[in-house]
Amino acid sequence: MQVLKKRFAPKNRPPFDRVTFFASTVGLLAFLGDWFTVRPNRLAPGAGMELVEAAGPLVFAVLLILWHSGLIFSFNYYRRGFARAFVIMSVLLPSIILFLVGGVAQSLAVQAGESGRVSVGVGLWVALAAAFLLASVVIPKYSPGAGFRSLAWLTLVVLPVILVASGWLSDFSVLQEIAAQGSRFRQEALNHVRLTGIAVLLGTIIGIPFGIWAFRSQRANGAIFFVANITQTVPSLALFGLLIAPLSALSFAFPVLRDFGIRGIGATPALIALTIYSLLPIIRNTFVSLDGIDPAMIDAGRGMGMSRTQIFRRIQAPLAAPLVMEGVRISAVQAVGNTAVAALIGAGGLGFFIFQGLGQAAADLILAGAIPIILLALLVDTFMRLMVAAVKPHGARL
Amino acid sequence: MIKLERVTKRYGNVIAVDDLSLEISDSCTCVLIGPSGCGKTTTLRLINRLADPDSGTVLVRGVDTRKLKPEDLRRSIGYAIQSVGLFPHLTVGANIGVVPSLLHWDKMRIKNRIEELLQLVGLPSNIYANKYPNELSGGEAQRVGVARALAADPPILLMDEPFGAVDPLTREKLQTEFLHIQRQLKKTIVLVTHDLDEAIRLADRIGVMKAGRIIQFDTPEAILSRPADDFVRGFVGTDRALKRLSRMIVKDFIKPVSSLRVGQAISEVRAAIGKQPSVWVTDEGGQPLGWLDREDAQHGKSIENSMVKINLSEIALNENSTLRVALSRMLGQGFRGLPVVDSAGRLIGEITLSDVEAATAQRES
Missing domain, CATH: 3.10.580.10 (CBS-domain)
Structure with missing residues (x-):
């Protein structure tokens, strides 16, 4: 509470909270766009509908008032009583929007008939993006305490998940596409996680020793970063393609390798390429973290009679760990995205739906692949941030 | 106790220590002083083999240091540097316990030793043992540095500007405590500093160094009253008489x-x-x-x-x-x-x- 008082002291405060103002304005502008698109069937072009005509004045008014409260708050952010109420409002706003449009979609779906589709329009996308942006800005800035903040984050994530899982939103065509894929969706999602996870794991196992080597040997340093930097400049699609020829030649030369899954296409070349991509951030961060340790620390360790191994284990490793883990985080988030491309060479993963959707010109199928990939990336990012915090030595936390 | 015989150490083309001989007797506080780059820190590091001589011999307690494993030698010699040497990821207690744990003392013995040492340097262990270095003031960190150097009760202490990174007031206080502790423990101490007042206050013997050589090695009184040459005279300054007073209680x-x-x-x-x-x-x-x-x-x-x-x-x-x-x-x-x-x-x-x-x-x- 002491901190709040200080931060909200009226002295020298800016006239209004810019980010809150921006997010709320975008949220209001979203009303100008189409919120729904209703189509007679899966592939046919459809007609856009604004929120008022689709949902009626009541729903429109509720959302209008909620977004306006954001504008009002952005000018009154320093008043202590307002903050708590506004955090609660902005945490619930995405779910409120989802709940309301879910109901609208249900009635639109009835009107559209058996083969008709209701999909998400630009206006609704913008509104959801603005609502999540608003919450993610407001929660860390205005929560009165750590417990409240954690609860707010949890609510922001869990409520939409419940809404999706409960089937309330199932009349949206994206979710229909996913439902139509049935077990295939679950299988490819799992495949995506597996490919990403193994690639990052391999990248970590290979990358950390190279990072240490680059730190210890001036000569190796130049060569390692030269190669690692080049791999990053090769487009992922090209790298996948480049691996097809040598690997298929290999598998033809030694047919026994095929039993281990080594072929020109499929999971093996994908894993190799994804591993190569995940190397650079890990090597770089390992090197930088070791290089950044105060030489006086190493000198003290040596002077106290630590062997090289003991210095590494007791001083360098714990001090370098957070930055190394940060490199793994960057690699992991990057790998989630790169794995999408791996579907092109038959490795599977959520990218499969994207390319299938592209082939069929079915926009909703593309989204059925793309949205889970984005969510997965956010999930991996959050998890890895927790890991970074977990390996941070206590003395460096203050 | 410590003897350097015609020791030379080069770094590339630079001669850091030049044909230097030095003998430091038991329970003596020897302060090496000189302008920066005079080789005083290198001389210190030659003693615990953080540097190895190109020629000459270093004897510690009569044993040629080259015959010892560097790690074993260093564990038997306390080493304190400016407060930056504390490990930020370890508590004060764990920092002090590093050398004992390298020597495989059992946990209870290490714990008792930590308490004893914190007591000695005037930091109550119930408050300080579990703090992290970034929670300490400069003076507290330096005290912990000294406690850490004393951890395994080594007969010899090497200190490289141990009171360098604190304000003059705290430094004087730490020096007083240092003298107090040294009177109890009677260690053989080699201390490097560029602060003449500190040298005069703490030393039994001062070695004034220039360009890798010891110009004069004598008691503080003798250095002040009979400087060996113009360099030493210039180094101790024109207020020698005043400085001499700071040796008297x-x-x-x-x-x-x-x-x-x-x-x-x-x-x-x-x-x-x-x-x-x-x-x-x-x-x-x-x-x-x-x-x-x-x-x-x-x-x-x-x-x-x-x-x-x-x-x-x-x-x-x-x-x-x-x-x-x-x-x-x-x-x-x-x-x-x-x-x-x-x-x-x-x-x-x-x-x-x-x-x-x-x-x-x-x-x-």
Whole structure:
């Protein structure tokens, strides 16, 4: 509470909270766009509908008032009583929007008939993006305490998940596409996680020793970063393609390798390429973290009679760990995205739906692949941030 | 205890230590001093093999260090550097326990040792043992650094500017504590500094270094009164006489004085003053309150009303202060004599300007 008082002291405060103002304005502008698109069937072009005509004045008014409260708050952010109420409002706003449009979609779906589709329009996308942006800005800035903040984050994530899982939103065509894929969706999602996870794991196992080597040997340093930097400049699609020829030649030369899954296409070349991509951030961060340790620390360790191994284990490793883990985080988030491309060479993963959707010109199928990939990336990012915090030595936390 | 025989150390084309011989005896505090780049730190590092000599021999307790495993040698020698040397990811306790754990002491023994050492350097272990270095002040960190160096009770301590990164006030306090600890432990200490006052205060022997050689190796008194050459003379500066005073402790020069207590009868006062021009007045506990001039005592008022009150902290000297402090206070306050108190603040004597003059003359010879 002491901190709040200080931060909200009226002295020298800016006239209004810019980010809150921006997010709320975008949220209001979203009303100008189409919120729904209703189509007679899966592939046919459809007609856009604004929120008022689709949902009626009541729903429109509720959302209008909620977004306006954001504008009002952005000018009154320093008043202590307002903050708590506004955090609660902005945490619930995405779910409120989802709940309301879910109901609208249900009635639109009835009107559209058996083969008709209701999909998400630009206006609704913008509104959801603005609502999540608003919450993610407001929660860390205005929560009165750590417990409240954690609860707010949890609510922001869990409520939409419940809404999706409960089937309330199932009349949206994206979710229909996913439902139509049935077990295939679950299988490819799992495949995506597996490919990403193994690639990052391999990248970590290979990358950390190279990072240490680059730190210890001036000569190796130049060569390692030269190669690692080049791999990053090769487009992922090209790298996948480049691996097809040598690997298929290999598998033809030694047919026994095929039993281990080594072929020109499929999971093996994908894993190799994804591993190569995940190397650079890990090597770089390992090197930088070791290089950044105060030489006086190493000198003290040596002077106290630590062997090289003991210095590494007791001083360098714990001090370098957070930055190394940060490199793994960057690699992991990057790998989630790169794995999408791996579907092109038959490795599977959520990218499969994207390319299938592209082939069929079915926009909703593309989204059925793309949205889970984005969510997965956010999930991996959050998890890895927790890991970074977990390996941070206590003395460096203050 | 430590002996360097014609040791030379080069870094590339630079000769850091040049044909240097040095012998440091047991329980002696040897301070190496010189301008930066004179090789004093390298000399220190030659002793625990953080640097190996290109030629010559380093003997520690009679053993050629090249015959020992560097790790074993270093674990038997305490090593303290500026506070940056504390490991930020370990608690104060764990920092101190590093060498004992390298020596495979059992947990209980390490724990007891940590408590003992924190006590020694004046940091209560219940408060400090679980703190992290970034929660310490500069002075506290330096104390922990010293405690860490002492952890395995090594007979030899190497200290590279151990009081370098703190403000002058804290430094002086740490130096006083250092002297106190050294009087108890009697370690063989090699300390590197560029602060001449620090060297004079702490050293039994000072080695003045220049370009990888020791120009003069002698007691602080000798260095100050008989500099070997112009370099040393220039290095110790023109205020040598003053610096010499900082080697002398007030306690050794005080004279007992008669004093009065407040509330004593006026007849006793006359007797106590006798022929002196004035006399110190203390409270019931013996703390000086002021002085009474002879003329004032004759008016027959009470002592409280006729004495001149003093501000104790500005006037009184601690028995452990140096003559340099005493002189500076006399000049600053304009008094020819100052009362001296013990650590409890009780009056134990007096020191006068002529005592200081006599001390200077006596050691000059």
